[in-house]
Amino acid sequence: MNRLASTTGNKEVKKDRACMLISCPDQPGIVAAVSRFLHEHGANIVQSDQYTMDPDGGMFFIRIEFDLLELDRRLDTLIMDFSEVVAHKFNMNWRITPENRKKRLAIFVSKEDHCLLELLWQWQAGDLNADIALVVSNHPDMRELVESMGIPYHVVPVTAETKQQAEEEQMRLVAEAQADCVVLARYMQIISPAFIKHYKGRIINIHHSFLPAFVGGKPYAQAYNRGVKIIGATAHYVTEELDGGPIIEQDVQRVSHRDDVNDLKRIGRHIERIVLARAVSWHVEDRILVHENKTVVF
Known part of the structure; x- marks a missing residue:
């Protein structure tokens, strides 16, 4: 990689922060399930935004930023566990992206x-x-x-x-x-x-x-x-x-x-x-x- 293209510039990148993006059919309990999962895995939610498109049987969207100590080491396990415990249950299209992976x-x-x-x-x-x-x-x-x-x-x-x-x-x-x-x-x-x-x-x-x-x-x-x-x-x-x-x-x-x-x-x-x-x-x-x-x- 060239020297300049790997520069982080003025933006502070937090190595233990990640972003979770989720879209799925709307139903009760989604936010509670995601929040509970992150809490049980030791993560701290620092920002959360959500939107429901057509509340009567429509789609639910949410973006969550969270901090998790030693994220790089624990990320693969976190992804596997979320897939099994939460994502499959709610038929989610989702991804987790570490902030430091530009x-x-x-x-x-x-x-x-x-x-x-x-x-x-x-x-x-x-x-x-x-x-x-x-x-x-x-x-x-x-x-x-x-x-x-x-x-x-x-x-x-x-x-x-x-x-x-x-x-x-x-x-x-x-x-x-x-x-x-x-x-x-x-x-x-x-x-x-x-x-x-x-x-x-x-x-x-x-x-x-x-x-x-x-x-x-x-x-x-x-x-x-x-x-x-x-x-x-x-x-x-x-x-x-x-x-x-x-x-x-x-x-x-x-x-x-x-x-x-x-x-x-x-x-x-x-x-x-x-x-x-x-x-x-x-x-x-x-x-x-x-x-x-x-x-x-x-």
Whole structure:
């Protein structure tokens, strides 16, 4: 691992803290069972957030942060016991993630640099609790910038004729770097179903419109032609439906009849970079639960 990419920055990481994410059919006794289990195993709950989607026979979601002395040594036993004692009983989809095991990001980018720069700045400041394992691009433009930070930069050109081979190379690079999540930071290529399936729920894209408005290419031109008074950006998980995956975060800004397409692009760049950075931060901090085509963000 490169020296800079393993830096913890300003964020204090607690080695004995973990996060538990749970989604399951709603029924009485879930919170009591989880709390009792953690207490009996010597854990101390430091934060808990929960949400019930449609209380009449709907879904229950909860995020719990807890401290457990000697977590690394006891984690495997804790996971096995929870699976047998609690998770199976309530038909849970769940995971426990130690705070000190930072996720590794693979950032894909084309020629637009603003979203990549925001992620790099937040990472350098210690505000993004992740390792940037590598940057992959179909253009060489940002090599010097990225490599100056000690991050590997790989150029994989993409044409209509070489798209499959290029994607195979991209997947090899991501796997070799042991990346947990792929971030499409204005990467202007369609991702194949095979790639999406391999990293299901772990590909985050930024789309430069307030979805579901203006799906697909040239959304700012579409917005200008429609005469909108608000433009926005949307960060979402990637699915096979173009720009149709579960939405993580959105934001907007007012515009007027005086703004042409270039003005909309300029205004939109600021929205895009902030929205994507928020979504990536929430993902690496295990704050997102996906249910069907919606997200619950704690």
